[in-house]
Amino acid sequence: MRVVAKFGGTSLGSGDRINRAADSIAAAVEDGHEIAVVASAMGSTTDDLLEEITFETDDADRAQIVSMGERTSVRMLKAALSSRGVDATFLEPGSEEWPVITDEYGEVDVEETQERGLEVADSLDETVPVITGFLAEGPDGSVTTLGRGGSDTTAVMMGKYMEADEVVIVTDVEGVMTGDPNVVEGARNVGEISVDELRNLSFRGAEVVAPSALSYKDGKLDVRVVHYQHGDLLSGGTSIEGEFQNLVDLRERPLACLTVAGRAIRNQPGVFYHLSEALADSDVNIDAVASGLDTVTFYVDEDEAERAENILHREVIARDELSSVTVDEPMAVVRVTGGELPNQPGVISDIVNPLADARINVHDIITSATSVAIIVDWEDREETLELTQDLF
Incomplete structure (x- = not known):
């Protein structure tokens, strides 16, 4: 099975959690699955960097600064995988194999990104690519970003364009819950939810999967949300069903x-x-x-x-x-x-x-x-x- 696994900032928030993520990836590879990884910035790195930009800066410099969180994460995760004997490589804007390209207006260049995504997919039998989430590369080679929740967007987009069987969003919640477990008693996991239901919830404040990401989900692509403590990329969590249609x-x-x-x-x-x-x-x-x-x-x-x-x-x-x-x-x-x-x-x-x-x-x-x-x-x-x- 071909899987794109996205690890959110919380799931990579410490060395122990990076080890846990690497263990789950290595186990899936050992079982014979083709795995691509999308990594967010560790913990609250992106927010911390943004708070420190207290000076005037243009969009290009700003994108370069905030990209450092994801750039660090992919290097950490790649190293953790290599230490487990997994052949891995990290991809970031500027890499020869980098897949996510935007046009002059900052929108995703679908044709170019799909072509590059398929090229990354062709290498999955040899290596595990660890891709920076949230980031993209402009037509002039500059670093651009996909906006808030961009790592989710990267993951589902790559799942679609790499013709994956499933995208697994690894986060700090036990899938989609009946309510916020920090607020209500007895909140439990929802085994399945439709893409329409989840997108409506996401637009109304539910921080599970970024709404922009769900636009890339089609009927052939499974998307699942699991807790980082689960340890198994291929089971559990909440399955997101269906696709959007105009x-x-x-x-x-x-x-x-x-x-x-x-x-x-x-x-x-x-x-x-x-x-x-x-x-x-x-x-x-x-x-x-x-x-x-x-x-x-x-x-x-x-x-x-x-x-x-x-x-x-x-x-x-x-x-x-x-x-x-x-x-x-x-x-x-x-x-x-x-x-x-x-x-x-x-x-x-x-x-x-x-x-x-x-x-x-x-x-x-x-x-x-x-x-x-x-x-x-x-x-x-x-x-x-x-x-x-x-x-x-």
Whole structure:
């Protein structure tokens, strides 16, 4: 099996942990597997270096400085593997075999990186390449970086372009947990999670796998998260299932838009809870929600509009901070779903501008980590769907 193993900063945070990492790599090699390694900077080295840059510096010098953490890690890990009789070599920007290349805009040059990744893959039967995570090489040979969480991105990207069977992210958590074990009691490991679920969690603060990395995962590539203390690269942890696909779809049934107004609703604890609970208790399904400083808007099936209005009106009467509820119908929702959406600057304007040119009024836009919902008049649904499909 061909595996790309990424070791995070915590898993390389001391000599003992580097030894543990080297043991797990050596064991996988001894079992006959082809292993490539991506290494982060040891511990908090990158953050420490950034804190010490208290002077004016350009991007090139800054990248060179922060690259020293990863450059140290690959040398340490390569030496630890060599001491175990494993033929290993470290790769960093400037190396002849270095694979990750960016274009003039700092974006990954897919064609060049894929070609170089396959060349690295061809050497796996002879050596274990230890690759600096986070770093890339510009078209002029300069050192560039892949941004926050870049080592995860390096690993999954290399897994894809090297045609690996699996990417293993070795970190300081026991895979994906049901909750933060430092905060909640009884948190346990989740054996499997979809790539959509994990990316949404990642964009909302879960530090498991960088969101940018998950964009490179396809259906053929397995990705797994394991704890550095586990000691076995090939089992345990949480398996990340599936892949992102761009999808544009139209909800077949019309929606009603119910807006509850009140004084500084956003600053009133419990208002949203009571409103949504009242609808849930009456089996009214909420399709989407939007909020402002003085309003909360619920989108429900048009057939439920009258009943939902009465339910929310009772809440308005019962709560001093609420003043009124209004209904607008029928509405249509067109949803765009795709793993690359958050990485596309200007994607909202790309969606909205053609609709404005077509004189289509957009009532609402609701975004999440991997989707955009566009709310328009029901009569504009087909044209909105067609224009949006043309973009994706």
